[in-house]
Amino acid sequence: MRQVHQEIASWLKPLGLDVRVDAAGNLRGLYPALSPGAPRLLMGSHLDTVPDAGAFDGILGVVLAVALLEGLAPAKLPFAIEVVGFSEEEGVRFGIPFIGSRALVGTLDEALLGCKDSSGVSVHKAIEEFGLNPDEIPRAAMGDDVLAFLEFHIEQGPVLEHLGRPLGVVEAIAGQTRMDVVFTGRANHAGTTPMNLRHDAMAGAAEWIAAVETLAVGTQGLVATVGSVETLPGATNVVAREARLTLDVRHATDPIRAQAVKDLMSQAEQIARRRTLSFHARVRMEQRAVAMDSSLTADIERAIKKTGALPHRMVSGAGHDAMILAEKVPTGMVFLRTPGGISHDPAESVSAEDVAKAIECGLGLLRQLAASPSLHTRTHRA
Numbered sequence: 001m002r003q004v005h006q007e008i009a010s011w012l013k014p015l016g017l018d019v020r021v022d023a024a025g026n027l028r029g030l031y032p033a034l035s036p037g038a039p040r041l042l043m044g045s046h047l048d049t050v051p052d053a054g055a056f057d058g059i060l061g062v063v064l065a066v067a068l069l070e071g072l073a074p075a076k077l078p079f080a081i082e083v084v085g086f087s088e089e090e091g092v093r094f095g096i097p098f099i100g101s102r103a104l105v106g107t108l109d110e111a112l113l114g115c116k117d118s119s120g121v122s123v124h125k126a127i128e129e130f131g132l133n134p135d136e137i138p139r140a141a142m143g144d145d146v147l148a149f150l151e152f153h154i155e156q157g158p159v160l161e162h163l164g165r166p167l168g169v170v171e172a173i174a175g176q177t178r179m180d181v182v183f184t185g186r187a188n189h190a191g192t193t194p195m196n197l198r199h200d201a202m203a204g205a206a207e208w209i210a211a212v213e214t215l216a217v218g219t220q221g222l223v224a225t226v227g228s229v230e231t232l233p234g235a236t237n238v239v240a241r242e243a244r245l246t247l248d249v250r251h252a253t254d255p256i257r258a259q260a261v262k263d264l265m266s267q268a269e270q271i272a273r274r275r276t277l278s279f280h281a282r283v284r285m286e287q288r289a290v291a292m293d294s295s296l297t298a299d300i301e302r303a304i305k306k307t308g309a310l311p312h313r314m315v316s317g318a319g320h321d322a323m324i325l326a327e328k329v330p331t332g333m334v335f336l337r338t339p340g341g342i343s344h345d346p347a348e349s350v351s352a353e354d355v356a357k358a359i360e361c362g363l364g365l366l367r368q369l370a371a372s373p374s375l376h377t378r379t380h381r382a
Helices: 002-015 059-072 099-105 123-129 134-140 159-163 201-217 254-274 294-306 321-325 352-370 373-377
Strands: 018-021 027-031 040-046 080-086 146-154 167-173 175-184 223-225 229-232 242-251 278-287 313-316 331-336
Touching (some): 002 059, 002 080, 027 059, 040 059, 040 321, 059 146, 080 099, 099 134, 099 321, 146 321, 146 352, 159 167, 167 352, 175 201, 201 223, 201 229, 201 254, 254 278, 294 352, 321 331, 331 352
Parallel strands (some): 040 080, 040 146, 146 331
Antiparallel strands (some): 018 027, 027 080, 167 331, 175 242, 175 278, 223 242
16 A cells, blocks of 8 residues: 555656645645635545455546546646545455545544454554554544545446446445344254254354345345355364354435345344344444435536536445545545446456546536536535
């Protein structure tokens, strides 16, 4: 990550940006406005990714922000532009996503800083080991001078490709619930324990996994995933004593998501009782659905149309830093078509033509916003 920061800084500094890394590990570069003391527009995305990932998730939004400044320079706008490369959006290391963007909205608290990775290293300690000072995290928070946040991102899905459209306008980001789920039974010899006398945690977990899929398939707009399963003791010839699973549930409407989670917990308890197992679950994250700013969404739609492309309004099933910043400032998001709908995989890609269209859209959008007095009347959300 240090090398990534150095590389991107080497692109930004020749454009006249003051570049720094804040105490939460976010890379930040400020492109000045026409006049000192002017408000600022934030643009960017995240720099981290997932194991065995592709090359575009997150980082494309940072590179596009740099490209927009390259297309703009040396001209200045009535507002400054701050490029942000967020840290720890995915939540892979600590199980907590959006660490960098939480710092900008002031919600990276002591509880989150105390979360530990698989080696027992806390977020607080990791920040120190990176050479930053966790005590300075409050200084990373946005001030009242931020007008809005704009994020470009690959769609990570097949919708735009299916429609034959290069760019999409995100109207909302689906809410999501992440949970740890554990079925506990009794370990025993796989060869000598009759099937009717087993308390097989893995068998109970498998039945429940099928129930998760059935509920999601039968609920419009719902996605539910068991992404990780671990069994103990994990031996070929031993009936599993314990099965540990993760659950990820998402929907654009919070009550539907909440009801789905409730139904899945009820089914898990029923399965456990019938199989003489115990069951418990813990919520790791509860993120409400977040609407993007309606005025900024309309601005993005107009900018896409001016490129000659037909925009498509859509809901993002994936979480993004935009949903965190939307708690505080007007936020808009642009999706780029993802070939094959493949993401979080080395085969993830994007076409040069779509990137060029996104740059054209972004430059047009910046000009629209610079000429729009309404931008300066948009206020922070409580």
